[in-house]
Structure formats: structure tokens, C-alpha cells
Amino acid sequence: MAKWRIEVIEEFCKGCEICVKVCPITNLYNAGRVDKPVLRMSDRFGYQGYPVVEVVDPSKCTGCHLCDYSCPDLAIHVIKE
Amino acid sequence: MEFKILRVDLSGLKFREEKIDDKTLRRFLGGRGLGAYLALKEIPKGANPLGPENKLYIMSGPVTGTAEGFEAGRTHFVGKSPLTGLIGESNMGGRFAPWMRRSGYDAIVLEGKADRPVWISVINGEPRFHDASKLWGRGVHHAEYLIRKELGVGPKDGGVVAIGQAGENLVRYASIIHAGSRAAGRTGLGAVMGSKNVKAIFVMGDRQPEVADRERFEKGVEHLKEKIGKHPIKDALNKYGTAVLVNIINQIGALPTRNWTKGTFEKAEDISGEALAEKYLVGTRGCWGCQIKCGRLVKTDDPKWGVPEGSKGPEYETIFAVGSNWENGDLQSIIRLNHLLNDLGMDTIEFGNTVAVLMELFEKKDQLPEEKREELLKLLDGIRPLFGCPCPAMELAYRTATRNGIGEVLAQGARALADYFGCDCVAEARKMSLPAYDPRAIKSMALAYATSNRGGCHLRAYAVSFEVLGVPVKTDPLEVDPKKAKMVKEQQDFFASIDSMIVCKFNTFMTPSPEDYVDLLAGATGWDVTAEEIMEIGERIYNVERLFNVREGDPGDYLSRRLVEEALPDGPAKGETAKKALEVLLPAYYEERGWVDGKPTKETLKRLGLEEFMYII
Numbered sequence: 141m142a143k144w145r146i147e148v149i150e151e152f153c154k155g156c157e158i159c160v161k162v163c164p165i166t167n168l169y170n171a172g173r174v175d176k177p178v179l180r181m182s183d184r185f186g187y188q189g190y191p192v193v194e195v196v197d198p199s200k201c202t203g204c205h206l207c208d209y210s211c212p213d214l215a216i217h218v219i220k221e
Numbered sequence: 222m223e224f225k226i227l228r229v230d231l232s233g234l235k236f237r238e239e240k241i242d243d244k245t246l247r248r249f250l251g252g253r254g255l256g257a258y259l260a261l262k263e264i265p266k267g268a269n270p271l272g273p274e275n276k277l278y279i280m281s282g283p284v285t286g287t288a289e290g291f292e293a294g295r296t297h298f299v300g301k302s303p304l305t306g307l308i309g310e311s312n313m314g315g316r317f318a319p320w321m322r323r324s325g326y327d328a329i330v331l332e333g334k335a336d337r338p339v340w341i342s343v344i345n346g347e348p349r350f351h352d353a354s355k356l357w358g359r360g361v362h363h364a365e366y367l368i369r370k371e372l373g374v375g376p377k378d379g380g381v382v383a384i385g386q387a388g389e390n391l392v393r394y395a396s397i398i399h400a401g402s403r404a405a406g407r408t409g410l411g412a413v414m415g416s417k418n419v420k421a422i423f424v425m426g427d428r429q430p431e432v433a434d435r436e437r438f439e440k441g442v443e444h445l446k447e448k449i450g451k452h453p454i455k456d457a458l459n460k461y462g463t464a465v466l467v468n469i470i471n472q473i474g475a476l477p478t479r480n481w482t483k484g485t486f487e488k489a490e491d492i493s494g495e496a497l498a499e500k501y502l503v504g505t506r507g508c509w510g511c512q513i514k515c516g517r518l519v520k521t522d523d524p525k526w527g528v529p530e531g532s533k534g535p536e537y538e539t540i541f542a543v544g545s546n547w548e549n550g551d552l553q554s555i556i557r558l559n560h561l562l563n564d565l566g567m568d569t570i571e572f573g574n575t576v577a578v579l580m581e582l583f584e585k586k587d588q589l590p591e592e593k594r595e596e597l598l599k600l601l602d603g604i605r606p607l608f609g610c611p612c613p614a615m616e617l618a619y620r621t622a623t624r625n626g627i628g629e630v631l632a633q634g635a636r637a638l639a640d641y642f643g644c645d646c647v648a649e650a651r652k653m654s655l656p657a658y659d660p661r662a663i664k665s666m667a668l669a670y671a672t673s674n675r676g677g678c679h680l681r682a683y684a685v686s687f688e689v690l691g692v693p694v695k696t697d698p699l700e701v702d703p704k705k706a707k708m709v710k711e712q713q714d715f716f717a718s719i720d721s722m723i724v725c726k727f728n729t730f731m732t733p734s735p736e737d738y739v740d741l742l743a744g745a746t747g748w749d750v751t752a753e754e755i756m757e758i759g760e761r762i763y764n765v766e767r768l769f770n771v772r773e774g775d776p777g778d779y780l781s782r783r784l785v786e787e788a789l790p791d792g793p794a795k796g797e798t799a800k801k802a803l804e805v806l807l808p809a810y811y812e813e814r815g816w817v818d819g820k821p822t823k824e825t826l827k828r829l830g831l832e833e834f835m836y837i838i
């Protein structure tokens with residue numbers, strides 16, 4: 141199976157949570173179906189003064205690109221390894 | 222007048238300074254003209270556009286950054302195009318060239334090839350190389366951010382030009398981007414920069430550009446400022462940007478729709494400059510010293526098509542390329558795609574046309590030979606490019622910029638894609654896709670596209686200004702009148718000079734004659750120029766570019782089959798093709814130019830003082 145690397149450009153992230161909300165695996169986690177999410181909001185604050193998104197378990201990422209294609213700020217990138 | 226060039230030898234990682242003498246300068250001015258002249262002299266015949274023997278000329282002109290209010294902030298790029306194999310050149314807005322002059326150089330020339338990724342800074346006359354390994358693979362927004370962070374300069378200090386992933390991966394229509402959205406979009410010079418392993422250039426400094434005759438110069442500036450300030454087109458451009466054209470061009474049936482199979486788009490209203498201004502505009506922005514300020518700052522509401530609030534909005538050409546040409550009436554998707562294509566560093570016009578061809582291929586896949594159909598589906602890997610649906614475009618943009626799957630073919634451009642699958646469904650001239658004015662509905666544009674040295678382009682001669690907007694006089698766009706050949710030729714020459722001084726072409730709507738520029742140019746340079754000389758310089762430049770093409774095996778002045786054989790099925794230009802326009806206007810044009818079969822004659826070269834290039838013809 142393909143491996144995916146998820147890169148967050150923290151300086152660009154404005155903590156809008158769009159990526160977290162669209163990620164299917166994170167949603168499965170919220171529904172109690174998997175043990176870890178791929179993405180979640182961290183408690184660190186980024187360059188723009190908002191909490192930034194963080195990657196928890198990239199091995200579960202399916203490479204569906206919902207997160208990076210919907211990030212308004214081009215702050216998250218899913219790259220095929 | 223002194224013109225100082227910084228030569229960057231990337232193979233040896235060395236810098237060299239060179240001065241251009243006053244005599245040469247007066248023959249070519251600077252900008253596009255001097256760039257084309259140097260390119261013809263220095264780039265060897267048959268050079269690989271993506272090899273170390275190609276060069277990239279980054280030019281300012283004699284009036285760049287001298288005073289505000291008459292649009293002198295633009296930069297011109299010249300090199301051999303990887304898309305057409307002919308002369309490649311592109312003009313970019315923003316603030317780069319004024320900063321470049323302040324940094325101590327009037328031009329920067331990239332030569333050779335670095336063995337690993339670098340970026341270059343020039344601050345107050347001091348050039349330096351920097352390691353770009355951390356920048357490689359990043360979009361232009363992030364690259365610029367990292368450069369500013371490393372140098373510790375704020376967002377308003379100095380100027381950056383950078384390439385995105387598309388330039389790195391040698392996409393044949395990769396652009397060079399400045400300030401996130403100002404693009405040297407066409408002819409693929411971003412790939413030339415990428416082939417040299419240069420990710421970005423930063424310039425800053427405080428040397429003021431010199432002005433030879435202050436008094437005369439001020440007079441010239443005042444004249445332009447006043448004429449521009451009073452004009453209604455200035456207000457229209459400020460209010461709606463170039464997108465003001467969507468409704469105007471749609472009304473005359475010249476808005477290319479559904480991969481150039483229609484001339485009107487029923488959803489034009491939804492993607493017009495008016496709709497943009499009403500729903501998504503948050504501000505306007507101009508290039509350095511500009512009083513028109515045609516740039517859009519926008520937001521979107523749809524989370525699916527999000528952009529950072531205040532990011533730059535699409536131009537008219539982009540609205541056509543990823544809008545009407547795909548029958549896509551969703552303006553927010555256009556805004557988002559524009560933002561993404563800028564970040565990846567890809568020409569929106571060529572990308573839009575390439576995907577439009579892909580949509581047509583997908584629609585007609587059952588007519589393809591079986592093995593081609595299977596290959597297409599395999600390469601598409603589940604993506605369904607359908608007219609009217611912008612959704613797969615993001616995926617296609619990423620795949621093109623990284624040359625993944627179908628992206629490998631898309632990265633070659635619309636003509637190459639159509640050829641690869643054996644379907645002649647492309648609108649191009651000299652292998653470059655056409656921009657947003659259907660030449661079947663605006664006859665002079667047929668001539669303008671066909672004779673454009675850099676391939677299908679609306680900015681070598683903008684015949685739309687007289688055919689549609691009535692500047693300086695209104696003509697009938699459907700009439701084929703040999704007199705129009707002279708108008709196109711004169712505009713080409715005038716614009717070549719404008720691109721070389723360098724001022725923005727948009728102010729020629731308000732200042733449409735060379736007389737308007739005499740005091741300005743004479744004042745800035747100290748030369749006693751006349752309007753006739755400005756036109757003659759432009760003509761010389763146009764011939765130099767043509768000589769470059771002739772030397773590289775010019776395919777000639779043509780338009781692709783779709784435009785000369787397939788009639789428009791709708792709108793005011795229903796039933797029209799571009800055939801007659803070419804048949805009538807081309808001979809008249811050659812007559813005007815003193816060319817035979819698209820080539821300058823010996824007499825013409827002699828008249829323009831280009832004897833040194835006789836060997837080419």
C-alpha cells in the first residue's frame with residue numbers, strides 16, 4: 141500500500157480546522173472506529189496566532205487529498221512517499 | 222544612458238558585470254527589445270530550451286521605476302521557449318523591476334546550469350548565491366516566505382521572483398511568479414529557470430534610477446498621468462479588473478467556450494467582473510507606482526474553494542481558461558484554481574486549454590482507436606474530466622506540476638496532448654494555446670494571433686481595442702478589411718516599444734499613440750527621440766524576434782484547424798471561421814512589413830539596421 145507523508149506549513153496555517161473536519165480517518169476516529177486520528181488541532185500556536193493542525197498517525201492516511209485540496213491557505217500537503 | 226547587466230554564470234557559480242553602450246540601447250531601448258536582441262546574438266542556433274546553452278534575460282527598461290502614476294513597474298523576461306522552441310518572452314506586473322534597478326542592475330541574465338538548487342539575492346550591488354534545497358518542492362508562496370525569513374526582510378521590502386513545482390519539474394508552460402500572483406505566465410520561462418536549478422531571485426537596494434533631463438521627463442510624466450487619470454477605462458479597470466471583459470466579449474460572441482466549440486457562454490454573467498466585484502472582492506491593488514490598480518484582492522465563501530482572504534483574484538484570461546472554456550460557471554472554483562496554479566507556478570491559459578482538450582478527448586473517447594482509449598483511461602487513473610465540472614481540476618493541476626500519471630502528458634501543453642491522442646481539437650498558433658478572444662468573431666485577432674512571434678497571444682497586438690472597445694477608433698469586428706493589417710502591424714510595433722521602455726500596456730488604452738511617450742522617453746534617456754523613432758524601434762524589435770524564429774525553423778503564420786475550418790455555431794458570429802481573415806489580411810500584412818512568406822527581406826533588414834543578421838535569411 142502507498143505511504144503518505146503529510147507536511148504542515150505551520151507559518152501558513154490559520155487553524156480553521158477545515159482539514160481536520162474533512163479527513164475521513166479522523167472522522168472514523170471521532171466515531172470510535174479507529175484508535176488514532178490522522179489529523180487533529182494541536183495546542184501549539186502558529187505564526188498567525190492560531191492553534192495549528194498536527195499529524196498524529198500518518199500511517200492511516202489514505203491519500204484521498206481531501207485535506208490539502210480544501211485547505212484555503214495551501215498550508216497542508218499530502219505527498220506520496 | 223547607462224544600462225548595467227548582471228551576468229550570472231550558474232555552471233561556475235560566478236557573477237560578471239556588463240554595460241550596454243548607449244548606441245545599442247537606443248536601437249532596442251531595454252526590456253523586451255534588448256532582451257530579444259541579446260537572445261538572438263547569444264543563444265546558439267538549435268539550443269535545447271531546457272539545456273545550459275539557453276539563457277534567461279530578466280529585464281527592466283529606461284523608464285522602469287523612475288516615477289509614479291504612469292505604470293512603470295513591470296518586468297520583462299526573454300529566453301528560448303520550451304513550449305514553442307521559438308522566441309519566448311513574457312511581461313510581468315508587480316514591483317520586481319523597480320527593485321532590481323534599485324539593487325544596482327538594470328537586468329539579470331541567467332546562464333549555464335547550477336549542479337544543485339540555488340537561489341540568488343542581489344542587495345545594493347552585491348549578488349550572492351544561496352542553497353535552495355529547503356525551498357525546492359515548495360509552492361511560490363512558501364518559497365517567498367522562507368526567503369524573507371532567512372534574510373530578515375519584511376513583506377514590502379525588495380522583490381522576489383520564484384518558480385513553483387511546475388518550473389522545477391520542467392512543465393513546458395511553467396510560469397515565473399512574483400508576490401504570489403504576478404506572473405510571467407506564458408511561453409514556459411519558468412521551466413527555463415527550473416532547468417538551471419534556480420528557485421528564486423531576491424532584489425533590494427536604494428540606488429535611484431537616473432533620469433537624464435528632469436524637466437522634460439516631468440513634463441512627459443504629467444502628460445501621461447493626466448490623460449490616464451481622466452479616462453473612463455481607468456475606472457472600469459479599477460472597478461472590475463480585466464474581468465470587465467467577460468460580458469463585453471460574450472456579447473459579441475467571442476468568448477471561447479467548451480474548448481473553442483462555442484462563442485457564447487450562458488453562465489458568463491456568473492463569472493463576470495461584475496459578479497466578482499459584487500460577491501468576492503475585498504480590495505484592489507496596483508503594480509509599482511500605478512494609478513489604475515487593476516489587481517483584484519478577493520475572498521471566497523465556499524469551503525471547497527477556499528483561498529486566504531485578500532489573496533489575488535483571477536484575470537479575464539484565467540476566467541476564460543478555467544471557466545467558460547470548461548463550461549464552468551462556478552466563480553469560486555476559478556478563484557481557487559487561480560490561486561493554486563499561481564502557487565504551483567503554471568500558466569493558467571495553457572493549463573486551461575490543455576484540460577479543455579482533455580475534456581473533449583474524454584467525451585469523445587469512444588471515437589479514439591482502442592489502444593489510445595485504453596491508454597487515456599489508464600493514465601487518468603479514475604479521474605473524470607467533464608465539461609461543466611471543475612472538481613477534478615485540482616487533482617489535474619497537482620498531477621501536471623509533478624508530472625504524475627496523466628500529468629506527464631498534460632505537462633507538454635494542449636497541442637502535444639491533442640497530437641498524442643490523434644485528435645485535432647486544439648486552438649493554437651505556433652504551438653501556444655490561444656487566449657480569450659475567438660478570432661472567428663474578431664477578425665483582426667486572427668491576424669494578431671497568427672503573426673505573434675511568441676505564438677498564440679493577445680498582447681503582441683491587442684486588436685480588441687479597436688475592434689471592440691473603440692480605441693483609438695471603432696471598427697466592425699466581423700469585417701475583413703485589408704486596412705486592418707496596417708493597424709495590427711502598427712500596434713505590434715508600438716507595443717514592442719512599450720514593452721521595452723517598459724510601461725504597462727493597459728495605459729495605452731488611454732494613451733494610444735507614440736506621441737504620448739516622446740517626452741517621457743527623451744527625458745529619461747536624454748535622447749532626442751521622436752514618435753517615428755519609437756515606432757521604428759518597435760518594428761526593429763519585431764523583426765529581431767521574427768529572425769529568431771526563422772533561425773529556429775519557424776512553423777509560419779497559421780491558426781490551427783479548428784479555427785479555420787469549424788464555424789462558430791452560436792452568437793452574433795454564427796457561421797464564421799477565421800479562414801477568410803487570414804487569406805485577406807496576411808498578404809496585406811506582409812506587404813506592410815516588407816516580408817515575403819513571413820520572412821523579412823534583405824531590404825527590410827537594411828532599412829532597420831539589422832545587417833548583422835542577414836545570414837539568417
Ligand code: SF4
Nearest residue numbers: 153154156157159211
Ligand atoms: S492546515 Fe489549512 S485547513 Fe488545516 S487548519 Fe490549517 S489552515 Fe485550516
Ligand code: SF4
Nearest residue numbers: 163201202204205207
Ligand atoms: S489525505 Fe485524506 S486521509 Fe490523508 S490526512 Fe488528508 S484527508 Fe486525511
Ligand code: SF4
Nearest residue numbers: 507508511513515725
Ligand atoms: S494597470 Fe494593472 S497591470 Fe498595469 S501596472 Fe496597473 S495594476 Fe499593474
